[in-house]
Amino acid sequence: MTMQHVFPTYQRFPFAITDGQGVHLTDNHGKTYLDFTAGIGVCNFGYHQPQIQAAVTQQLTHIWHTSNLYENELQDAVAGLLANGEERLVYFANSGTEANEAALKLARKYTGKTGILAFQHSFHGRTYGAMSMTGNPHIQAGYAPLVPGITFATYNDDAALDKITPELAAVILEVVQGEGGVFAGRTAWLQAVNAKCQATGVLLIIDEVQTGIGRTGYRMAYEGYGLDPDIYTVAKGLANGLPVGAMVGRRQLATAFGPGSHGSTFAGNAVAMAAAKRVLTQLTPALLTTVRAHAELVWQALATQVEPIPVVKQITGKGLMIGIHLDEQIPVNQVITRLQVEGLLTLSAGDNTLRLLPPIVMQPADLLAGIALIAKVLTTLTTEVTTNE
Template sequence: MKMTHVFPTYQRFPFAIESGQGVHLTDDQGQTYLDFTAGIGVCNFGYQNAAIQTAVHQQLTKIWHTSNLYENALQEQVATLLTNGDERLVYFANSGTEANEAALKLARKYTGKTAILAFNHSFHGRTYGAMSMTGNPSIQAGYAPLVAGVQFADYNDPAAIQQITPRLAAVILEVVQGEGGVFAGQAEWLRAVNQACQQQGVLLIIDEVQSGIGRTGYRLAYEGYGLDPDIYTVAKGLANGLPVGAMVGKAKLAMAFGPGSHGSTFAGNALAMAAAQAVLQQLTPAFLQTVQHKAQSVWQVLTDEIAPLAIVKQVTGKGLMIGIHLAPQVPVAKVIAALQHQQLLTLSAGDNTLRLLPPLVMSTADLLAGLAKIKTVLLALETEVTA
């Protein structure tokens, strides 16, 4: 099928995904794949998860949508689960981009300041505010003028700490940069950023859109570093595929986000909330421990068998958020295509990186089987480029 009535904003593979079961997907040609993408970090609980399906089906028989002009018990229940007992408040949105846009607006409104410090190779979304905070010129190309007041520093660079001064409204960062190449923050540096923000009266915004909801083995990646953000944002995995995002901020920020200050018609949609509640109820400490244990097995193989390959520059990431950085002579698109022929779906990221975001419910056996296919394909390409 050739798509002729849709804007060509995506580089699409020549097949359509028609169904999914567990951690496997089947296309329109009857081919079944092991999924190392989770819909770009969205379907963390796989496909046809019984608890999520039941919750959405039950809500479907009640009401699909009601405006935010009324009290909403389901939103309150999800917000309570999401904040996990912290004294924080939630603003629901429809995507990670919208959540980051809300964070930018809140930071400026609360502080009365406009300057924002973001980081090179970051990705925060494609609306004007979120895109202006994204450290990737190719994403910004053709859309000038961007939102003013955003400056950039190098990620994990100690010199960036010196740019955190009282003139800033906020610093925004990803604990693990996803689209930019799956680069994990160094613990000491992240804590220094957090401390500098607190000392200088600057808000710290952590973008957990891709790294949150268990992806690194913690509910939110920042928890693994002992950070204390003023605002964090989540989306992708929050409702396992139904459109939702959330901005979560400290209670003190409520004074700047009163009635009429921000809003969205579809935000906090009943079906998305039902799915999000079912996701968060399954995101237990015991479940997160299993993710950490599986990640240990995965990283053992990555370290011992994948990283030493001649065409691999380095392996980066945290938990089940993985980047295999390839040598320039091996285009990542070629690797992805070869893996598709081996019935394994994978992703790309910046720096010619093979990105892996498998569903968190995938078994250790399936995870290792997928890595074995990756090793086989990389070895074949290694032989090809060195012949």
């Protein structure tokens, strides 16, 4: 099958995913795969998860959509779960891009300043504001002029601290840069950025679109670094596959986001909210402790089975967000297609990186089986490269 009626904005593999159960997916040829993609960090609880499916099914028998002109108890319940006992308010969107766009608007409106500091190799989305904060020329190519007032610094570099001055409205960052190559921030550096923002009256925005909802073994990844952002954004895993995003900010920021200041027709729709509520109620401290324990087993296996393979340059990431950086002799897409033949679905990221985002509920046997398949394929490709030299 070749798709005929949509714009070719995606480089697609030549099969379709038609079903999923637990942490496995099935394609249109009947082949079953172990899933190390989670729909790019979306289906953190896997597929056909009974509690989420039941919540959505029940909501479908009631209202699907209502205008945001009316009170909405379900939205408020999900917002309360996201606030997690802190003095924070939530704006709902339909995606991570929209959440980051809202964060940009709120930061400028609240502070009355326009300057935004972002980081090289970051990814914050593809709408004009979010794209303008994305430190990747390839994403921005052909779309000039971009939103003005946005500058970039080097991630994990102490020199970036000098660029945080009172003239800025906000600093935006990911604590683990996903699309850029799965590079985790140094704890001391992230804390120094946080402190400098507080000292200069600059808002700190943390993009948790890919890192949030348990991906790193914490509810939000910033919690594992001891950070205190003014705003954070979340999306991908929030409703386990239904489109939703959220911007979560300090309560005092509400003075700049009153009636008519921002909005979205579909944001916070009832079906997505039903799924999000069930996701958040299952994201318990006990589950997060289990995710961290399972991730530790995975990193031990990576260190012993994958890191010593000659074509592996380094392994980066945090929790169940992993980047295996490969020698340029082995294009990452070649590895991905070989793994598909072996029955494992994986992703790519910048820096010729094999990116792993398994569902956070995946058990050790499946996690370790996937790592063993990766080691097998990389060892085979290493042998082939050596033989051809």
